[in-house]
Amino acid sequence: MKDRKKMLAEAGTDTRLCHIGNDPSDFFGFVNPPVVHASTVLFPDVKTMETRAQKYTYGTRGTPTTDALCAAIDELEGSAGTILVPSGLAAITVPFLAYLSAGDHALIVDSVYSPCRHFCDTMLTRLGVEIEYYDPAVGAGIETLIRPNTKLVHTEAPGSNTFEMQDIRAIADAAHKHGCVVTMDNTWATPLYFRPLDFGVDVSIHAATKYPSGHSDILMGTVSANEAHWKALHEAQITLGTCPSPDDSYMILRGLRTMGLRLDAHQKAALAVAEWLEGRDGVARVLHPALPSFPGHDIWKRDFKGASGIFSFVLAADGQAQFKPKARAFLDELSLFGLGYSWGGYESLAVMVNLDDRRICKAPAEGPVIRLQIGLENVEDIIADLERGFAAAAKV
Known part of the structure; x- marks a missing residue:
């Protein structure tokens, strides 16, 4: 066991996912770390309490359970430190509050997660931060x-x-010339398929609700920073009091053990469905970075190691008046696909996308955008369900 750390550093992705984040020898040989429910932590004497000269001091500042998950995420991200927050949205808002003050200007990509835009346009603006959206x-x-x-x-x-x-x-290099902090929402790729800090990003953001959880039953976010920006991030979390439950932390750590295997299955199935959609009547466009036809494919191929299970397609429609009726007919006919938000779980999901808040990356003119999360079902069953949707849409 002496060479365990070295072994893991040289091991393959799935091997590392099985073992990072905790050492069984720290907990009497138990394979999984304990779930520690804690608010109060006792000190042996006043001096220790005054100097906080012990590892754990209060539940909001970490427990063996949360530390195990943070250590695993740091291993995957290559980061100096990671904080855990109650949701993917909090994983965006906490670092924004950590690095921005009244009078500052922030550049936000126009194709951003919609709740992030809402936070910027409401709370950050109210706090005196100027927001500008830019072309991806x-x-x-x-x-x-x-x-x-x-x-x-x-x-x-x-x-x-x-x-x-x-x-x-390119964006990170340009931003760093002017002392800007660069943050990235990397939820789609996870650290397995893209490591933001290796490409100049300072702070990597992830909705662990998605692939780390993998079962549509946990809300959590992770934020991982490089050495230069870790202290401010950690201080913001302590100040804001954002911390997840120990049970959810344990479940996310457990989800990491199979994330590589699940992601590989999601990737293969999603690409098979995307390729099938490209050749089908009734589809105006397929929006999947791993397809050679996609405008950003060259960047994806150069920088990313893989693709996950979520993408969109444009349902062909004859004029704006048909957009919503066709989309509703398509979605309402689906049986295997659930109609629901989020993604990253084992089940396939579908939703009609609303792009009304976009300022630069406007909605496609050919038809409504349907986002698909391709789950772990058999591909032939997924395609059969989509065929039912297309048949219903064709009648509109």
């Missing part, structure tokens, strides 16, 4: 948008719902 295709050209008071550049690749790719390295 801007690349190094983002430097022309940076002002003396620009403090943060937020990226997301692929973009939410429409999957625009970004040249993360």
Whole structure:
């Protein structure tokens, strides 16, 4: 067991996922770490209490359970430290509050997760932060948008719902010339298929609700920072009092053990369905970065190690008046696909995308956008269900 750490550092992805985050020898040989329910932590004497000279001091500041998960995420991200927060949205808002102040200017990609835009346009604006949205295709050209008071550049690749790719390295390099913090929502790829910090990002954001959980039953976010930005992130979490439950932390850690296997299955099935959709009548476009036909495919192929199970397609329609009726007919006919938000679980999901909040990346003109989460069901069953949807849409 002495060479365990070295062994894991040299091991394959699935091997590492099975063993990172805890050492059984720390807990009497038990394979999984204990679930520690805690608020109060006792000190042996006043001096220790005053100096906080012990590892654990209060439940909000970490427990063996949360530490095990944070250690696993740090291993995957290559980060100096990770915080756990109650949701994927909190994983965006906490670092924004950590690095932005009144009078600052922030650049946010226009294809951003919609609740992130709402937070920026409401709370951040109310707190005196100026928000500007930029084209995801801007690349190094983002430097022309940076002002003396620009403090943060937020990226997301692929973009939410429409999957625009970004040249993360070019954006990060340009932003760092002006001292900006670069954050990235990396939920789609997970650290298995893209490691943001390796491409110049300072803070990697992840909705652990999705693939780390894998079963549509937990809400959690992780935020991982490099050495230069870890202290401010950690301080913000302590100040805001954001912390997840020990039971959820344990379940996310358990989900990591099979995440590599699940992601591989999601990837293969989603690509098979996307390729099938490309050749089917009634489809105007398929929005999947791993398809050679997709505008951002070259960036995806250059920088990413894989693709996950969520993508969109444009349902062909004859004019705006048909958009919603066709989409409703398509979705209402589905049986295997559930109609629900979120993704990353074992089950297939479908939703009609609302892009009304976009300012630059406008909604496609050919028809409504349908987002699919391809689950772990058999591909032939998934396609058969989609065929039923197309048959219903064709009657509209």
